[in-house]
Amino acid sequence: MSDEGAPGVLVLAGTPIGQAGDAPPRLAAELAGADVVAAEDTRRLKRLTTDLGVTLGGRVVSYFEGNESARTPGLVDALLAGQRVVLVTDAGMPSVSDPGFRLVAAAVERGIRVTAVPGPSAVLTALAVSGLPVDRFCFEGFLPRRAGERARRLADLAGELRTLVFFEAPHRTEAALAAMAQAWGEDRTAAVCRELTKTHEEVRRGSLRELVDWAREGVRGEVTIVVSGAPGGPSVAGDPESLLAAVADLEEAGTTRKEAIVQVARAAGVPKREVYNLVHGS
Structure with a gap:
């Protein structure tokens, strides 16, 4: 709990991406001991605390994309007052394609300690089960929704040698895969990881052409796409x-x-x- 006269601590708490049983024991302890819990969705937080058997002693505030800018100064004030603020998002690690970056940056700027409760990661889980090279990879988050912007982003990545990881909405998965096939070639190997760690978990592996055909039937649930990097690299003399x-x-x-x-x-x-x-x- 808070220690008057000393700056507080911002705790980025990773939450399960599927099963509540994947939560580390420290997550329950941090939630129970927080002065403030900032949650992307307070209803999901309630379900999580129920699953973990946690009673919150601090106040709960919503903190999502729509109110991130407005809520950050108040949370920084709480931290400067010595309070322990725990930030949770719907699943995974806050600030990684989720709300949190603004608060982290503001806390760092004010000299406030920032720490984390490591938790399950859709990025690393998808990489591990994809069957694609994992020694070097890059995470690109969500592709742009507009076709032109998406095509330009993919063109920029055409020569990327590392394995690529993307998040995607289920209703845009077919379009994303088709755009990748057009930009990088239909034979590029990929894996679509759906509903990771959940009851209906599914991992589809194949060429981009095969995955486009599969996705045409409709995709449901949380989606992570893993794509192999550009084949080989330039063999270049030094002249x-x-x-x-x-x-x-x-x-x-x-x-x-x-x-x-x-x-x-x-x-x-x-x-x-x-x-x-x-x-x-x-």
Whole structure:
């Protein structure tokens, strides 16, 4: 509980993505001992505390995308007053494609301690069960809803060598997979992970073409998409002509110039600055 005269602590509490039994014991302790619990959905919080057998002693406030900006200053004031604020979202870790980043940034700016209760992660769970390479990956969150913006984002990622992870709404899953197939080729390998850890958990693996056909029948539940990275990487000699040609080839394939420079420098084993200077004529 609060300690008058000392700054409080912001606790980002990871919550189960499916089964309440996956919650770590510390989650129950943090919720019970909080001065303030900020919840993305107070009704879901109530169900969670019931499942965990927790009685909340502190006050509960809603904290979701629509009121994040307005609620953050009050929560920072509570932290500065020495209170322990626990932030929970509907599932997973706060601030990762969920509300929380504004509060974390504001707390850090004021010198307030920020800690976390680790919990289940849809990103890591999907990676683990996908069957795709997991040694290097990048998380892209949700793709843009508009087709043009989505196509541009995917074009930027065309040369990405790491495994890619996305969240997607079930009713947009077919369109997202189709856009990926168009941008990266129908044969790119992927996995659609649906309702992870829940009763109706399903993992569909195959080419993007096969997954588009599957999704056409309709998709339900929480969806995480894992896609293999671009096949191989550029084999590049270190001479200027080869470096420039490799960057140009990647750009033509849809990779941004910045990422193309990074990839070519890595493949050729030369400093990124050297490739940058060649491309920009400096």
